[in-house]
Amino acid sequence: MRIRKSGAARAVVVTLATGLVLAGCASERDSGKSGEAGDTFIFGAAGDPSSLDPALASDGETFRVTRQAFEALIEHEPGGSKLVGGLAKSWEASEDGTEWTFKLRDGVKFHDGEKLTAEAVCANYDYWFNWTGTYQNSGVSYYWQTIMGGFKKNEDKETPEANYVSCTAEDELTPVIKVKEATANLPGGFSLQALAIHSPKAIKAYAKEEATGEGDAISYPKYSQEAGTVAGTGPFKISKWSKGNKEVTLERFDDYWGKKAGVEKLVFRTIDTEDGRRQALQSGDIQGYDLVAPADVKTLEKDGFQVPTRDVFNIFYLGFNQEAEKLLRKKEVRQAVAHAIDRENLVKTQLPEGGVVATQFMPDTVAGFSDQVKTYDYDPEKAKDLLADAGEKSPTIEVCYPTEVTRPYMPAPADMFELMKADLEKIGVKVKPRAMKWNPDYIDSLQNGKCGMYLFGWTGDFNDGYNFIGTWFGGYDKQWGFKDKKVFDALKAASAEPDAEKRTELYKKANEVVMDFLPGVPISSSPPAIAFAKDVNPPKVSPLTQENFGEVSFK
Template sequence: MKTPAARRIGPGRARRGVLPLTAVLTAASLVSCTAGEVSPPQPSAAATTPAAEASTFTFGTAADPRTLDPALANDTESYRVSQQIMEGLVGVDPLTSEPTPLLAEAWEEQDDGRTYEFTLRDDVVFHDGLPFDAQAVCANFDRWYQLPAAARAGASRLPFENVFKAFSDRPEATLYEGCTATAEHTVDLHLRKRITGLIPALAAPAFAISSPAALRSGAADELSETRDGMAISRYGLAPVGTGPFSLVSWTPGAVDLAAFPRYWGERGEIQKVAFTTIPNPDSRARALTSGRIDGYDFVSVDSAVDLARNGLQFLQRDPYSVLYLGMNQAFPGVDDPLFRQAVAHAIDKDALIDGRFLNGTKPARQFVPEKLGVSNDTVADYGYDLDLAKELLEESGYDGRELPFYYPRNVSRAYLPSPEKAYAELSRQLTEAGFNIKPVPVEWSDGYVAAVQKPGDRAFHLLGWSGSYEDPDNFVGALFGSRNDEFGYDDPQLFSKINRARGLPNGEDRTTAYASISSQIAGRIPAVPLAFPISALAMSARVTSYPVSPVMREVFNRIDLADAEPLPDPSD
């Protein structure tokens, strides 16, 4: 089926997505917090761009990006920046989150889902001035497929592997067959088997198209540089795409972008974007209240009422992430199902959520969000039962040894706005049930994700998953589709079921298959799903429209500012 060409949305589009925080507080009954006026923050060297500049949008981020090469990223802050600079073949509808044309004007499924023909736009150039064409698209797909193991070492769960199952060093497992440029602006993508969620998956920021010349000159697959202790390529420091903004500079604590004058699409009103890193959510709130920034993400419960008191604005996303308690079955005793059942019954999810997450956050019984329509009727419900947890723990033979519990510090995520507070409550609950918890706090910026996704002396850890496209495989496939060191979990039967389900056509059979997968995961308990959190942004009064998205596909040329004018069209 061929999709229609993209519709061009001009400056007269409806202004939506921003509500006064006071109205949202009334409607959603957010938990109150300590009253008090917000004091102005101390000047920070990271914030060098004044938020009041008419065509500049300054955004407070919770962490520095790990890399600006989206193919090697797996974190929100890297994607938040890279999706301003780079675009993929497929976009996301801001209202429905359905796939829409972007660099590809249309696509057609052929050969029973084993080939996709993409018709590309013919009016696009990269930021280095080189044309975007079919050869560039295939160069990117082939680069992702052929990523050397050394380039992948710094990250886990790279999206190419999640979607296509393997890289070129495992040819027997991959679903990627090849890419052919059949004409200057026509591409055929070949698969070994159907991937039902392929088109939604290609809208994820990881599948953005880079300039092949910049990939070569930046030695994109050689991690020869370091940034905050993380290995990164020269290209990862200076990416080149086709997006509405190009990179000006990336220094510790700050990323600056400028509008690309030859952008093919709607240029919008923003001439400059300034990202400034403010890890603490209360500090981000103070920076917004004082006018140092125009907006920030991951509003905490503690900040919400003060933001309302100061007349600021609030944007709420539909829940599309899951928070979980991970368990490492390679740690002695954790491999016992009775031990894991004891953990599940020891957790009072309602008590965990109360006062620590925005109202509307729901306890989770499975890892697939409600939005995807996968029933949880057959999923085991490990309700809070302290007495049963103690009985199961005793039956498991647990000997009282210390259980290292890793949790992140100084970060906010869509699934975890205040990690220290969530850890404290979980630790209290588990200790009450008889578990001997040893806290292991790790700074997020010191490689927390890598620390909990590799072998180590770890019993528990706190983490989550934010969906980047609408398909249940984006959750269960990414988390449990193959053996990984995060959970020390190996279940070939489950892996086979996930591989089969991902190729089923959309419909009842596929939905039923994912319901069965969710039920099996619940029965084996490799991790305990805790909550589907509500995440929210806060904006200053000068922001009259912001492209809020459940999958965080929020590109800033679609922001409207009260005091800015549309940028000139270079064709005029």
């Protein structure tokens, strides 16, 4: 999942709208017969979480785990992208979109026994707003900066200006959050796992520890790397993180305010290869896994496994960083790379049925998609001519790609890299490969501008065009390393427009501006599949990949 915000006052319509497979795992269903809440459900994850504190994360593998233990003020309906009540049963915005009032659910308890109150909510927001030092690194506080801007006192000139103003408790169950300017990032931003609410007791413990380091050498605080301190309100509480065995264990929270979890224990086990996850499911060592290889879908279904496919809500792209690789400042070079990539072949060979070639940095399922963008069809000869025009007939470019991971938009990173590498070499580009472990090396390197060209993508956090193109191009971002007033102004205008229909038209225009500038090459969108054992009642699958495993039970 992944930067900026802005906008003038506007009216807001509120819508309530890796690879070790342990033997003998089937025996872990040891506290109840199959079908009872005492069972253990084991899910095969593609990568390790980076933190048990979602506020410090920006990746899907972390959020898959923390989402079971932490809840936000607003959530998405099960299986969809409509905003619905979370810890807040309702909410409303002031006419100018700068004041958000929430009505909290009564009787909600945190895992450590603390009570959910307006003051508890404000303790979270004020804690994040007052972060200093390494916490202000965009790789650590990515989503806070994306949604709320900077901090009470910014320590870096590149940190965005704070949009957050304050949080006050109007009464015990009514927190009011104020921002300086209305933004298209709200109310969707209130649904983010990174802004999920923690126990005030836990927040006090967090404040005693520090993240350290900078760039791609960050050390996360101890509390976020082991179970015992973090405390949310979700249907499960985190009880153990065995990093050596690549497992996170969660236990059912019996005081949960909503429907109790259908299993007593939930285990996320990292198995970093597609074959490993499939074999673990087939052997009964796990009962589910995500990001099923396209070639495995029909095989698993034929054997009786359940393999539901999500709706398309992601984008895969080849990113450019014009600060890390000066060669990419030449528009002809960027255009040459775009014409060199055979995206049709990549979709055909690497993605599941329903995958499509991308023409812009959002799928056509998001309002604001434009059919008027400049396109870059596969044309190696034209790519060679463009390189020649740029005076770069055989340049060398480093291309980064991740290992030990599979993403919804990127089923097989190494294979996809090899296809693009071959395409680039056909036009004379000498590719220097740089492979890195997904978490934390790859993510930190990208977010700190350490890769000239790289494979990456995005699954939307909420259904708004700004959550895609505004995420990257609403202002300067180290991941992209460019400053272009025309691009930034186009996104700023869209974010500030209060009328939904007019804002959609502005998103279309912004897409056209972005694709003319060409900060990277959008490659494809994919409908990722998720698999479950035959005896499992699975959760509703989410286009946002936000499954609630509290819905899981055994038949």
